[in-house]
Amino acid sequence: MNFYATRFPALPAWLAGDSSPTLRQLESFAGATHTPIGYLFLQQPPQERMPIPDLRSMPGERLRPSGDLLDMIYACQQRQDWYRDQARAAGEPALRFVGSAPVGSDVVEVAAAIRGVLGFDLEDRRRLPTWTDALRQFIEQADAAGIMVMCSGVVLNNNRRHLDPREFRGFAMADPVAPLVFINGADTKAAQMFTLAHELAHIWAGQSALSDAEAARLPEQEVERWCNRVAAELLVPLDAMRADYAPRAELRAELDRLARRFKVSTLVILRRMHDAGGLTWERMWAAYEQEVSRLRARPKGSGGNFYLTQAARVSKRFARALVVSTWEGRSSFTEAFRLLGVKRMETFRGLSESLGMAR
Incomplete structure (x- = not known):
């Protein structure tokens, strides 16, 4: 206002x-x-229907979805429709893991299944320099498995239309051949890791949803509670946590040590400390809020390479498919520009080069 x-x-x-x-x-x-x-x-505002199930449970008054949120969902639906058509035309088989784990399935088994499909090896992750490197690898693994992972903090490429993480953190669009996960890139990197894990659980359940996934919360909906549990087990298996965790150690030092060891955010570690019986809910929640404040106060990095950022916003899988289709003449440049949110041929050519597909 x-x-x-x-x-x-x-x-x-x-x-x-x-x-x-x-x-x-x-x-x-x-x-x-x-x-x-x-x-x-109009005398009254129109009732905007959410295109996908809305499972958010953030405290406070529930407001109508913002135009930014709706436009982002619509853009992702258009991308998913395009990719689905291309995949079917190419005769690509359905991905067996989509819908393979109904809500309520054994959490440990589902987390192990996701790790198996993604090649999400804990020992390999531990050798990465930082957990932000682990997040980048996590996204690439999901994308390589056939899931389009899109991460952006703005609507398309409009830097004046910022997505608000207080409104949503991510959403999943389950589909047999074109599953899609969107992560709100305006959220902290720490939150993005858990959001991705949570939305992957939705894909395995075969259920599309708009979420406000947060490691320390207990959502109202059963499906959201289950997805949170799967996400926590995927990132930090409870057996491994119990084997490494020293409950009597000083909290700050142990928090940082385990975050380095498992290559996840300290927020996820706090949740697993509670799950392992080392912290009461009250103590965990107090420490969690302090950690969220600390992470939000950290300076954000620069935007980096525009073309790498652009590929992340639409997923490398989608970008490659669209670029190839366009250069081969199966898709028009007008359609490609619309789906990518770009306006100039120079930008499209630069993206093509960054993906190794220059003409």
Whole structure:
């Protein structure tokens, strides 16, 4: 509200009915809020239906989905539809793991199955320099297994339309040949790791969902509780945790040591300390909130290479397929630009080069 009141000083008067905007002002306001101008003439706001099941359980008032969230879901649905058509045309078989673990299945067995499909080896992870390297590898492993993993903090490539992690952390779109996971890249890297693990559990369950996955929370819905348990077991198997955990050690030192050892965030380690019986729920939650504040206060890294970032936003699997299809003439450049969220041929060519597919 403050942002729009700054850009449109007359907004409070419009809302109070003391004055009315001109048509030009309405057009400007509609553009700034990404709202069809016709909506502004309705007596009541339209009921926006969530395209996928909404399983969020964040505390506080439940608001209508933002235009940014809806547009991101719609964009991912379009990408999934395109990729599904391409995969079927190429005769690609269905991925057997999609829907292979109904909700309520044994958590340890499901986590082991996910590790097997992804090649998610704990010892290999321990040899990586940092857990952020482990997160990058985690995404690449899921993508290589056939799951499009898209991670972005903005809608398409519009850096003025930031996705709010307080609204959602991620979502999954289960599909036999084109499963898709979206991670809110505006969230902390620590949260992104658990979100990916949680959404993978949704893919194994064969259930699409919008989530606010958080390691320390107990969601209301059974499917979300189950996905959280699978995610925790996937990242840090409880047997391995119990073997390595020293409950009597100083918490800060042990937290950092185990995070380095398992190459996961300290947030996941706190949850597993509780699961292993080393921390009460109250102590774990207090430490968890302190750790979230500490991680959020850390400076964010630079954007890095634009083309690598772009590939991460749409998944390398999807980007490669679309680039190849476009250069081979099976897809139009107009369609490719729309699905990628780019506007210039130079950008498309640069992305092609970064993926090793230059023409």
